[in-house]
Amino acid sequence: MSPQRARLKSELPRRAVLSPYRRRGVEDVDVPDTAPAESAEGARGSEAGRASGTAERTMTSKRRLQRRVIPLQVLQQPLQASVRKVFDLRRFLIVIGLTVGVLFLPAPEGLTPEAQRAIALFVFTGALLALEPAPLPIAALMVPIGQVALEIDTVTGAFLPFGTPVLFLILGSLFLAEALSKHGLTRRMALQTIVWSRGSLPVLLFGIMAGAGLLSMWVLNTATAAVLIPVAITIAQRVQPQEKAPQVLQLLVLGIAYSTSIGGMGTIMGSGENAIASGQLARVSDFGFLDWLAYGLPTVLILVPLAWFLLTRVVRVTDARIDTLPALREIVKMGGLRGSEREIVLVLGVSILLWLTGSWIETSLGLPATLLSSVVVAIGAVAVLSIEEIIDWNDLKGVNWGVFLVIGAGLTLGDALDKSGASAWFAGQLAPFLTGMPYLLVLAILIFGGFMITQLMNNVAVGAIIAPVLITLGQATGIPPERLVIPAVMAVALAFVLPAGSARMTLVAVTGVVPRTVMVRAGLLVGLPCAVVILLFYYGLSLIGLI
Secondary structure (H helix, E strand, O other): OOOOOOOHHHHOOOOOOOHHHHHHOOHHHOOOOOOHHHHHHHHOOOHHHHHOOOHHHHOOOHHHHHHOOOHHHHHOOHHHHHOOOOOOHHHHHHHHHHHHHHHHOOOOOOOOHHHHHHHHHHHHHHHHHHHOOOOHHHHHHHHHHHHHHOOOOOHHHHHHHHHOHHHHHHHHHHHHHHHHHHOOHHHHHHHHHHHHHOOEHHHHHHHHHHHHHHHHHHOOHHHHHHHHHHHHHHHHOOEEOHHHHHHHHHHHHHHHHHHHHHHHHHOHHHOHHHHHHHHHHHHHOOOOHHHHHHHHHHHHHHHHHHHHHHHHHHOOOOOOEEOOHHHHHHHHHHOOOOHHHHHHHHHHHHHHHHHHHHHHHHHHHOOOOOOOOHHHHHHHHHHHHHHOOOOOHHHHHOOOOHHHHHHHHHHHHHHHHHHHOHHHHHHHHHHHHHOOOOHHHHHHHHHHHHHHHHOOOOHHHHHHHHHHHHHHHHHHHOOOHHHHHHHHHHHHOOOOOOHHHOHHHHHHHHHOOOOHHHHHHHHHHHHHHHHHHHHHHHHHHHHOOOO
16 A cells, blocks of 8 residues: 555644533544554553653543544445445345235236336345345345346346446546545635635535535545545534534535535536436437536536525534634645645546546547547546656545445346336336426426435435336437436435435534534425425426427
8 A cells, every 4th residue: 555645643742622412412524633653652562652642542441432433434435335244144034025015916908018027126126225134235246146037137237337438437536536535635625615614614514515515526536525525624623612512513514415416416427327327328329528528517506506595594503713824834734735745636627528528539539439538538637646656556446336236226127117118108108197297396306205205225326226117208208308307307306304315414424513403404395495496497497498
């Protein structure tokens, strides 16, 4: 492993003010704040360690150390935080029971045996991802296995969607997030935001949310949240008066979770559900990176300020200011961008430029088709960073590969429903109810239905289930599929209420700084107005013919 590597743990303050958190009962914020060597000295009872004021930490009882959950242990594996750790046989038997029940139901008129087996696979997938009898990535791998077992496709066809280019675009995004975290660029961004805010908490929150939203457009939203939440813990140590620190920390952590979820709406690589939906849309139309950005970017620009405004009203913190002097001193000490930091910024900037203009450059210069496609650019950016020894394979091994498998499972399900004719049959049953229904009503059903479901079920899983059905439904009713899929997927991203809704909210929960009542109240009061805005925005686009 590269000696320069800086794990997320390094982004915590070296000295934490813990008393306010203990009084508020938020014990989990008490994170170890000494370097490994210092911790070892304390454990040996070093006189020098005790003399420097670390005695209280080093004398912590073994029992307390064993029972305390350190948030950073989960933050370092962000997507793993949202999945079940053990296999649950009872839940798996329920999944099997539901699947077998569908297989033995009398086939409705017009439904072929193969299509009925595909609907059984749909139920199998939905139950697996909702009940999570196994860790979510393992549950995702069961989907192509179920496809083969139900004789819908061969093993080659079942696993073919796992080679879809959009999956490698997501991997490239995860690798870029690892480079940003390793070289401390996210910490530098947070320090600059503190100084820019001049101690004003609302201004600081807006800066953090705007930066997080912008970053999560180009780096997977959960990875962005994972590298910024430790920075929020650092900022909370600089709150004056310190009695306000727990409330400030709640505000910052929720702001990061909400803004990264919203920012992820902006591009294909921003979230797993976007990747699934765009992959399904690409199968039925010429839908690419810029097409998604045309809808996603305006949505982000509207919702991030709205979420900031609502959050400051829901979680009120008065008479709290941020001490900017330590941040200013640290920025001066850090100096300008180092060589590796400049290279990362340059590579990311060039990548964004090519994502936006790649197809035009191909046409203008007569380059091979798709040479500058979004996935080639993303993987090429990672290759450049590797050649420059800014990241290495040990860094890349640290990313979460589970999201790759979950997105692949969603694409596999869509492929099976399409091949078997199950999507066409299902859409045919719903088409009579939707034909002639006002688009505003259809949109309201999709957006608020998706919003409610995603509070209880992982939003990537929800996207994997609804995207293929909505595409076929659009084809059957004469509604362009993107008019159904994109607004629904945007609403699915608003999983703000419960930890089960998204990996970002799971990260919020495991830090222990946001009480469940605050999480639910803030999630509803911020999420519902955002859903209404999505409804009005996409309905407005439909009226002027832009979707």
